[in-house]
Amino acid sequence: MSITDTASGSSIGHRIDTAVVRSSRLSREGMLEHLFSAAFRGLVYPQIWEDPVVDMEALALKPTDDVIAIASGSCNVMSYLTADPASITAVDLSPAHVALGRLKIAAARHLPDQKSFENFFRHGNLKSNTRLYDRYLRDRLDSQTRAYWDGRDALGRRRITRFTRGFHQAGLLGRFIGAAHLVAKLYGVDPRELLNATSIEEQRAFFETRIAPIFDSRSFRHLTSLKASLFGLGIPPAQYEALAGDEAGNMTRALKIRTERLACGFDLRENYFAWQAFGRGYGPGAAASLPPYLRRDCFETVRRNAPRLTIENESLTELLRNKPDGSLDAYVLLDAQDWMTGLQLSELWAQITRTARPGARVIYRTAAAPSPLPGKVPDAILDRWAYRAEENARLTRQDRSAIYGGFHLHVLGEL
Template identity: 55%
Template sequence: MAGTMRNTKIMEAVTQSTTVSKQGLFERAFAFAFKGLVYAQIWEDPVVDMEALEIQPDSRIITIASGGCNVLSYLVADPAQIIAVDLNTAHIALNKLKVAAALHLPDHAHFHRFFGQADSKQNLRAYKEHIRPHLDETSRSYWEGRDLAGRRRIGGFSSGLYKRGLLGGFIGTAHLLARLYKIDLRMMLTASTLEEQRAMFEQHLAPVFDRKFVRWLTDQPPALFGLGIPPAQFEALAGDEKMADVLRKRLEKLACDFEIRDNYFAWQAFGRGYGKGADTPLPPYLQAANYDLVRARAGRVEVEHANFVERLQASADASLDRYVLLDAQDWMNDQQLTLLWSEITRTARPGARVLFRTAAEPSLLPGRVPDELLGLWDYRAADSLGFTARDRSSIYGGVHLYVLK
């Protein structure tokens, strides 16, 4: 019964149309796909997040959990508490696995091998000896169960976790499509300068988006389900442009605006995992310099299988001060947005900060959340433009910061 209720909540979160419409069918297909593992790695830049949030020692953060990378990375900034909520069973299990691993694996070498490489049979032994005894029954059942392909889910950590999940499958399909055009996307990882990156992109990658098949394919909403983009967000992302042109611009930013050697998002996109070398980039929570901090503070993370708004409704007035919504608002109608911001405002401490991303460039709140409610918040427009420019994941049109007046 609990699983059925959660699946219903996922359906409610992404569906805005009737079941008999084409849009409604797309939305229900996305909801079905979203019930499994979507993000083995979260695609929001935690360095930008921490800059925007200005986390303090007394900060109480509530965030959508997603793949858990940012949840653990925020610990580097020393908050008092992090509440990570998600409706996706797989994401909850992954977050609980990461917290247990941070607390109970013997050292950074084990931790890095488990999540930084995620492709070693030694990880299965580490799971049994150090992590499994500290997982709750639901999480153990998830990881020791089998996916739709019949594979044990925990086996992903011995064969390449980042090639699994909806996003991992999407990236794998992109590599396959590129090979059909005689392009090896891994070549981007060999570039040593921004100039080389730009030259490779212009010569090899940009022309692909002019191919008729690619332009047709990217105009089909289900083709982008692997990016975690529901039909409603698909429309916001495309706007008045062809989707192929939008995706080309986003890929151009990823490939050309940041040095490959410093951007682990590029390694995931072009290499389907983190690099093997000692100097390849990693999320903050996996960096050796941060390991002791993450391990010492991992007990401050609370992972809850819950709806974000309902978790806020269960919270006391003025009890939270940092809110991370990822791109969830792109999925919401005006009524849902108003309820969300009413609860954020009620639970917010003075100086609270709300950070979110949008598929399109502008903030989606003006004109959709009542002026008297939104007027209580200061939109940091100039800062938001800077955060957007510096977000190395490059997938979003806008990164937005609101601060309680």
């Protein structure tokens, strides 16, 4: 079902509730889950936080491959176009994410040149972007996507003007990062100063002397003990529990470890995720680290292959129910399985296994290190998939976003 087929806001809310809500509405957990569901109905991720370079290494995409993926901010699926697969079908429960992905597809196809595309999605803060939208994109969008970007925010501004005011600072995640910068400044730290470091050693010194003490403060520990405080990271209550575990203080330690790796696990010149977190945008200059789809040398490939990408407003399991047996080669689940019950996981993997061709690959990430599948998905299904433990450990280390505990790859039909 496409966004143009979506019936109403209530049906959208029901889909997201189904994905997120596990507890009674009257319980404390249920109220938190419904609060997260409400927050997730708008734009959450202006940029996705999974490294598409790692994804493409794991998936080893071929020109004959048909891919299914969760879209989120769609940086991933747009980047997969550089690997030249036969088709990519992306899904997302958020109409805002679907509208963003469809805007990117239209922009790759119809903007006049690479510079216009770069201005729109790399910079996202130029007055000329609304003129580009009105001249080249608006009339080439489906009616629902056009209605979304022409629609008004709470202040009466067209949503498309987010691309003139700093798109990377928009959405739930963009506002969360802004709030984190404000909190840091209350402790006397400007996170942007990290970006002045000229070596990993300088990055580490800044983290240890300026950022780490914030995590060690009593007030910060109290703040992160509140599950709702991390909704801006797209972490629902169930995923909070997976990341924090049962011991008090685990969440603060987990966040500190992930932030340390983001701040000093990779050279800043090679890690656009660090620039997004500490600089609230991509780095300057022609040599800046960027997602593959925004690289100048990839633009013509992305433009040529953009018609192969479609984005649907649907759950992954429901979309797969309508796919023929043995019709797909690659599946990208992001971290969605952290949200799922055992029944939901079993239904999803039954559909994945039915629709997979021999040698198909499935990748996903998890907040904690272990895979959530053993003990929840029937052995009769899991035993058909080889789990690449050593490769997964290596790819987890390579993931520049640094915020996940584990990267996981399964391959169908290997012994």
